[in-house]
Amino acid sequence: MNDSLTPKAIVRALDEHIVGQTAAKKAVAVALRNRWRRQKLSPELRDEVSPKNILMIGPTGCGKTEISRRLAKLADAPFVKVEATKFTEVGYVGRDVEQIARDLAEEAIRLEKERRRGAVRDAASKAAMDRLLKALVGDGASEATRESFKQRLSDGSMNDVEVEIEVEDAPSMPMEIPGMGGGIGMINLSDMMGKAFGKQALKRRKMRVADAWDKLVDEESEKRMDQDDVAREALKNAETNGIVFLDEIDKIAVSDVRGGSVSREGVQRDLLPLIEGTTVATKYGPMKTDHVLFIASGAFHVAKPSDMLPELQGRLPIRVELKALSEDDFVRILSETRANLVEQYCALIGTEQVTLDFTPEAIRAIARTAAQVNESVENIGARRLQTVMEKLLEEVSFDAEDRVGTTVTVDEAYVAEKLGGLAANADLSKYIL
Numbered sequence: 001m002n003d004s005l006t007p008k009a010i011v012r013a014l015d016e017h018i019v020g021q022t023a024a025k026k027a028v029a030v031a032l033r034n035r036w037r038r039q040k041l042s043p044e045l046r047d048e049v050s051p052k053n054i055l056m057i058g059p060t061g062c063g064k065t066e067i068s069r070r071l072a073k074l075a076d077a078p079f080v081k082v083e084a085t086k087f088t089e090v091g092y093v094g095r096d097v098e099q100i101a102r103d104l105a106e107e108a109i110r111l112e113k114e115r116r117r118g119a120v121r122d123a124a125s126k127a128a129m130d131r132l133l134k135a136l137v138g139d140g141a142s143e144a145t146r147e148s149f150k151q152r153l154s155d156g157s158m159n160d161v162e163v164e165i166e167v168e169d170a171p172s173m174p175m176e177i178p179g180m181g182g183g184i185g186m187i188n189l190s191d192m193m194g195k196a197f198g199k200q201a202l203k204r205r206k207m208r209v210a211d212a213w214d215k216l217v218d219e220e221s222e223k224r225m226d227q228d229d230v231a232r233e234a235l236k237n238a239e240t241n242g243i244v245f246l247d248e249i250d251k252i253a254v255s256d257v258r259g260g261s262v263s264r265e266g267v268q269r270d271l272l273p274l275i276e277g278t279t280v281a282t283k284y285g286p287m288k289t290d291h292v293l294f295i296a297s298g299a300f301h302v303a304k305p306s307d308m309l310p311e312l313q314g315r316l317p318i319r320v321e322l323k324a325l326s327e328d329d330f331v332r333i334l335s336e337t338r339a340n341l342v343e344q345y346c347a348l349i350g351t352e353q354v355t356l357d358f359t360p361e362a363i364r365a366i367a368r369t370a371a372q373v374n375e376s377v378e379n380i381g382a383r384r385l386q387t388v389m390e391k392l393l394e395e396v397s398f399d400a401e402d403r404v405g406t407t408v409t410v411d412e413a414y415v416a417e418k419l420g421g422l423a424a425n426a427d428l429s430k431y432i433l
């Protein structure tokens, strides 16, 4: 992890994307820095220090997931989000919670490969180009022909041409070994055959040149990575830097209402070892969860944190409360955060040579509308801004082609015209906003 990521620096970085919620930002910043601190300790002490997991309490759409996801991104850490209620569904067996660790391992593998892809990009692109040229013009083509095709491939003019290439066989039906509960029991037949014969089975497939390019670069990159090394590094990363976001923990905290669904207390019990630290078998090898950071979250409208099993409460010692977002917060979300919705729409419509110009009064009016609908229909937090913006700009989005070269000024009157009637009518806004 980057030395310069001090708690203050982390909060500053989160501030660029998330409005308010300072307590939650501080808590995650400290949790992240503690990992860095732990790495500096002697091995004996390091093993003793377990992460202080966090419980975020706050209504829907107020930034709980966003803070956690941004934190993971900042630290380049593997991150998974899981709904705790998923495990109460029919068909659930206790071991399924271990899938969380397996998903984290998968995510770590994806990150590790992405990291390494840069280093092999040039070689992989060159090999992919050779294979693509061979498929298009054959082995015996002259250098001039190859060059001219290469040119056309590079400028994208052949993207939609169909080509038949020999690629590694797509994963065949995964075979599940009974009793293994998914995960390690899943064996890919073509992998097995590939391993047995020392290479992956190849298959001829027809596809668009653009897709063939992606597939070939992918294959050539994979070939150039030491897969055992990737797995080793990824597992280490998942174990020491992984972050698991456990949403809707409050929904499994309420005392049991039996009837078809799995016991909620049972799910809490199953989650405990994972959070306390256990070893889960993944297809890349055993993975310890002792140092994975768990961020649990819930609205806790009905259940209270004290309704959770005492052991689980103890495992989530840091409690932070997030506030419901107000009209003022919405104004800031729309105008101050990085790559905010207003900027996104301006850029999107801008690609059609139409300029969108939002006045500050319009932004205030949009925020007011979102806050009103949240109050009158249901409070879904900042998610409301998405539906409101979409409705507001529905027309321009559709007929931008007729407005090339013009500027559309979105002022208070424009907002009133497009949204006024809807926002005032709770029945209508239920469906539309």
Ligand SMILES: Nc1ncnc2c1ncn2[C@@H]1O[C@H](COP(=O)(O)OP(=O)(O)OP(=O)(O)O)[C@@H](O)[C@H]1O
Pocket: 017, 018, 019, 020, 021, 059, 060, 061, 062, 063, 064, 065, 066, 067, 247, 248, 297, 298, 325, 333, 337, 381, 382, 383
């Ligand atoms: N405080 C905030 N500042 C900026 N954007 C926010 C804020 N809160 C939420 N958003 C935006 O709203 C959307 C939903 O937020 P998020 O996923 O964090 O909700 P949540 O609190 O985790 O709710 P849930 O528990 O329902 O998942 C995201 O697109 C996020 O960017």
